[in-house]
Each structure stands twice: as structure tokens, then as C-alpha cells.
Amino acid sequence: MFSFLRKSKVNTVSVEGWPTTITVPAGKTLLEAMLGQGLAMPHDCKVGSCGTCKFKLVTGKIGELSPSALALEGEEVRGGYRLACQAIPRSDLTIAVDAPLVQGLAVEDYRGTIIAAPRLCKDIIGLTIELDRPLAFAPGQYADLIAPGVDGARSYSFAFAALAGPVRQLHFHIRHVPGGAFTDWLFGADRTGTELTVAAPFGQFALKDGQAPILCIAGGSGLAPIVSILQQALAAGGTRPVHLLYGARQQANLYALDQIETLRNRWQAPFTFTPALSDEDPGSDWAGARGLITEQIAGIANLPAHEAYLCGPPAMIDLAEARLLAASVERAAISADRFLDRGSKR
Ligand SMILES: Cc1cc2nc3c(=O)[nH]c(=O)nc-3n(C[C@H](O)[C@H](O)[C@H](O)COP(=O)(O)OP(=O)(O)OC[C@H]3O[C@@H](n4cnc5c(N)ncnc54)[C@H](O)[C@@H]3O)c2cc1C
Ligand code: FES
Structure with a gap:
């Protein structure tokens, strides 16, 4: 076949258990096509590092922007699993997805x-x-x-x-x-x-339903989605106890303190806010906590009862996750939004 004909090909993907087929224009990834057509395929990083978008290739051929083996276990790759964010269909496909599939907002x-x-x-x-x-x-x-x-x-x-x-x-x-x-x-x-x-x-970082106390841990601009989900929890009544731990380097890097204070004043249940500075001048007037924000986790009573929402630099999230798991918080109760960048992708 002439290469220009191959470039214009639109491939069709049947997803087992999903009622309609997905069309994938040339050059688009499978994930882009699924999200664009409103199928809420699980995803997170979109760069082939988290493994969230894995699917099983049942029939057909794909090319890969980067090898699935960078994010999946060897056994998964041998079992036919690939990453939707890295997969470019080279033919019509049939695929299977382990996670429940739901209709989402089309990208x-x-x-x-x-x-x-x-x-x-x-x-x-x-x-x-x-x-x-x-x-x-x-x-x-x-x-x-x-x-x-x-x-x-x-x-x-x-x-x-x-x-x-x-x-x-x-x-x-x-x-x-x-x-x-x-x-x-x-x-x-x-x-x-x-x-x-x-x-x-x-993205699928989201507040879970229920009444469990909420533990938020944000680093730097990681406050952004935390503010978003706390505004949602407030609109739902603000009745869930909240601990908000917020890490920054120095006082000059702190922001949104008024916004947090407003949330806290409107909350109907206990809301504690602990900022901690990791690189503040020892002689400064800062009277709050110092050190890594993850050191504040140990001070929270009854940790296993909490749902945790972590957002910010990947290293902070990895450390927080390890501490929460070690303190018997269930993995399913931990949601994380890693601010990966080009230097931290793989
Ligand atoms: C889901 C998600 C949500 C995010 N939300 C936010 C948010 O709300 N606020 C926020 O501030 N950030 C957020 N981020 C991070 C954001 O997307 C960017 O990664 C960040 O702003 C850096 O972009 P940049 O173009 O300035 O840096 P880039 O040009 O992407 O470079 C980032 C770093 O990588 C290095 N680098 C660049 N190219 C390479 C290479 N080829 N190899 C090795 N190192 C390299 C650079 O020197 C630099 O240190 C989010 C990330 C994700 C994945
Ligand atoms: S979304 Fe595909 S590997 Fe992260």
C-alpha cells in the first residue's frame, strides 16, 4: 500500500462490553480517541509512565510511542496488555479493559x-x-x-x-x-x-462519596485540585472532618492562604490546616511547622479511618503514600495526582 494511503486510514476499535465502536484517526493514540468519544478510559499521566491506561489487545496490530514494558509488569506485557496512551492502531482492533467502563465528558x-x-x-x-x-x-x-x-x-x-x-x-x-x-x-x-x-x-482524581474524614496533602501548586475537591465537599455540606497539610519551601512560596481560611470558616466539621516549610531560614519569624510536609502525617490521629488525597511533586507523593500505607491506610483510600513533568516522566 502507498504510504499516503496508510496515513489517511481511520481504524476502528471494538471494546469488549462497550456498545459502540471507537474510530481512531491516523496519528491519534487510542487513549485520545477513546476520551474524545466520551469513553472514560482510566488514565493519569498520558505519557506512558503510570500504567493506568492499560488494555488487553485481543486482535489487531498497534505501534507504540514508547514501550508498554516501561510501565507494565513483564507478565502483563506477555499477557497482551498495552498502554492506550502510547498505542497507535495499525489496523482495526478488538480490545478488552479490566476496569469498569463508563461514559464520561468528551475531551x-x-x-x-x-x-x-x-x-x-x-x-x-x-x-x-x-x-x-x-x-x-x-x-x-x-x-x-x-x-x-x-x-x-x-x-x-x-x-x-x-x-x-x-x-x-x-x-x-x-x-x-x-x-x-x-x-x-x-x-x-x-x-x-x-x-x-x-x-x-x-483525569480521574476525584473526591469519593461517603463521610470518611479527609486528609489532603499538597505540595506547591498541588493545592489547585485540592481546593477544587474541597469546594465540592463544602457544597455537599462541609460535614466531613478535614486535615489539610500543605508543603512549601519558604514563606515566600506560600499562597492561597485566604482561600483556605475562607473554606475553613465555612466548614461545618473540624478543619485543621498545617503548612510546613522545608527550606525556611532558621532565623526567620516563621512560627509554624518546618521540614518535609510528609513528617506531619504522623501527628494525625486515627489515620486508617481517613481518605487521603495527595497532589504535587511525584517524590512528595511517593513518600506520603509509603507513610500512609505503613500506617495501615488502605491503598484504595489513597488518591494521588502526580504533577509529572518532562524531567520526571520515566
Ligand atoms: C496531571 C497533571 C497535572 C498537573 N497540574 C499542574 C498544576 O496544576 N500546576 C502546576 O504548576 N503544574 C502542574 N503539572 C505539571 C505541568 O504539567 C508541567 O510539567 C510543569 O509546569 C513544567 O512544564 P514546563 O514546560 O515549564 O517544563 P518542561 O519543559 O516540561 O520541563 C520540566 C523539567 O524537565 C526538564 N526536562 C525537559 N525536557 C527534558 C528531557 N527531555 N529529559 C529530561 N529532562 C527534561 C526541564 O529542564 C525541567 O526541569 C501537572 C502535571 C500533570 C501530569
Ligand atoms: S495514562 Fe497511560 S501510562 Fe499513564
């Missing part, structure tokens, strides 16, 4: 314009984007932003809950990663008025 591309980008603290900007049309998303989800002149998309969690329905204004908390392409661009000049592409909604 679409929107045109957005930056309408505000104030500094919230030394290294975090509060970015507001106005969209060309309303977008619906669930608290805890994220968007991919593509900026002019920056290669590829970057993921940012919605920093608020859109509880009344679809919205045209989006808010994000974006931390500067020196040497990082998107954040150097954003922090390098006033970007107000710049147009960018927003693809959304992605």
Missing part, C-alpha cells in the same frame, strides 16, 4: 485567551483563561494547554470547582519550573491577551 479542543496572570507568590502564577465556549469538568480534573511557540501540551489542574455547570473562565495555579519551556514562557513576560489551545477535561 475537546477549545480556543482560550489569557485574561489575567497575577503572581500569587514568588513562584506561582494564578492563570485565568477565557474560552470560546463553555466547558464542563469535574472537580480534580485537568486541562492540557498548548501555548504559541512552546512545543507540545502541558497539563494543569483546574484550581476551582465548576459546580453550577459549564464555564467559560478557567483558573489554574502554575508554578515556575526554571528551565521549563511552558513556565519560562509564562513567567517571562506579560502574556495577557495571548491565545492558546485548551484540551479538556482529563
Whole structure:
């Protein structure tokens, strides 16, 4: 076959147990096609490192952007499991997915314009984007932003809950990663008025139903989705006890303290907030906790009764997860949103 004909081929994917087929245009990953057509395929990183998007290839051929073996066990790979975020169909496929499949919000591309980008603290900007049309998303989800002149998309969690329905204004908390392409661009000049592409909604970090006490652990701009799910819990009554542990390097890196205080004042159950600074000058006037935020976990009574929501740098999340598991918190009660970047992907 001529290569130009191969490029224009649209492949069809039958997912066992799903009533409609998925069409995958040339060059799209299986995950992109599934999410774009409203099938809420489990996913997290979208870069082939977390293994969340695994599926079993029953019939057909795929190419892979990166080998599934980087994120899956050898036994899984030998059993035919692959990663949907790395799979490019080379023929029509039949696949099976172990996780329950549900209808989700279809991921679409929107045109957005930056309408505000104030500094919230030394290294975090509060970015507001106005969209060309309303977008619906669930608290805890994220968007991919593509900026002019920056290669590829970057993921940012919605920093608020859109509880009344679809919205045209989006808010994000974006931390500067020196040497990082998107954040150097954003922090390098006033970007107000710049147009960018927003693809959304992605991700399955979400508040679970129930009345269990909530333990949130956020590092840096990891507060964004935590604020979002806490706003949702408040709208549901604010009756679940909350511990919010928040790690930053120094006082100059703290932000959103007013927003947390507002949440705390409206809460109907105990709400404790513990910020801890890991790199504060020993001689400064900081009277709060010092050290890694994960050291604060030990001070929380009755840990196994809690649901934990962790968000921020992958190293902080790995450490927090290990401490929670060691303290007999069940794995199923721990939800994590790792802010992976290009330096931490694999
Ligand atoms: C689901 C999700 C949600 C997120 N939400 C947020 C959020 O709400 N707020 C937030 O601040 N961040 C968030 N992030 C992180 C964000 O997506 C970006 O990764 C981050 O802003 C850095 O982007 P950048 O373009 O500035 O850096 P990049 O250009 O991506 O570089 C990041 C780092 O990797 C290094 N690097 C670049 N290329 C390579 C390479 N090829 N090999 C090795 N190292 C390399 C760079 O030097 C730099 O240190 C989220 C990430 C994920 C996955
Ligand atoms: S979403 Fe595919 S490996 Fe993480």
C-alpha cells in the first residue's frame, strides 16, 4: 500500500462490553480517541509512565510511542496488555479493559485567551483563561494547554470547582519550573491577551462519596485540585472532618492562604490546616511547622479511618503514600495526582 494511503486510514476499535465502536484517526493514540468519544478510559499521566491506561489487545496490530514494558509488569506485557496512551492502531482492533467502563465528558479542543496572570507568590502564577465556549469538568480534573511557540501540551489542574455547570473562565495555579519551556514562557513576560489551545477535561482524581474524614496533602501548586475537591465537599455540606497539610519551601512560596481560611470558616466539621516549610531560614519569624510536609502525617490521629488525597511533586507523593500505607491506610483510600513533568516522566 502507498504510504499516503496508510496515513489517511481511520481504524476502528471494538471494546469488549462497550456498545459502540471507537474510530481512531491516523496519528491519534487510542487513549485520545477513546476520551474524545466520551469513553472514560482510566488514565493519569498520558505519557506512558503510570500504567493506568492499560488494555488487553485481543486482535489487531498497534505501534507504540514508547514501550508498554516501561510501565507494565513483564507478565502483563506477555499477557497482551498495552498502554492506550502510547498505542497507535495499525489496523482495526478488538480490545478488552479490566476496569469498569463508563461514559464520561468528551475531551475537546477549545480556543482560550489569557485574561489575567497575577503572581500569587514568588513562584506561582494564578492563570485565568477565557474560552470560546463553555466547558464542563469535574472537580480534580485537568486541562492540557498548548501555548504559541512552546512545543507540545502541558497539563494543569483546574484550581476551582465548576459546580453550577459549564464555564467559560478557567483558573489554574502554575508554578515556575526554571528551565521549563511552558513556565519560562509564562513567567517571562506579560502574556495577557495571548491565545492558546485548551484540551479538556482529563483525569480521574476525584473526591469519593461517603463521610470518611479527609486528609489532603499538597505540595506547591498541588493545592489547585485540592481546593477544587474541597469546594465540592463544602457544597455537599462541609460535614466531613478535614486535615489539610500543605508543603512549601519558604514563606515566600506560600499562597492561597485566604482561600483556605475562607473554606475553613465555612466548614461545618473540624478543619485543621498545617503548612510546613522545608527550606525556611532558621532565623526567620516563621512560627509554624518546618521540614518535609510528609513528617506531619504522623501527628494525625486515627489515620486508617481517613481518605487521603495527595497532589504535587511525584517524590512528595511517593513518600506520603509509603507513610500512609505503613500506617495501615488502605491503598484504595489513597488518591494521588502526580504533577509529572518532562524531567520526571520515566
Ligand atoms: C496531571 C497533571 C497535572 C498537573 N497540574 C499542574 C498544576 O496544576 N500546576 C502546576 O504548576 N503544574 C502542574 N503539572 C505539571 C505541568 O504539567 C508541567 O510539567 C510543569 O509546569 C513544567 O512544564 P514546563 O514546560 O515549564 O517544563 P518542561 O519543559 O516540561 O520541563 C520540566 C523539567 O524537565 C526538564 N526536562 C525537559 N525536557 C527534558 C528531557 N527531555 N529529559 C529530561 N529532562 C527534561 C526541564 O529542564 C525541567 O526541569 C501537572 C502535571 C500533570 C501530569
Ligand atoms: S495514562 Fe497511560 S501510562 Fe499513564
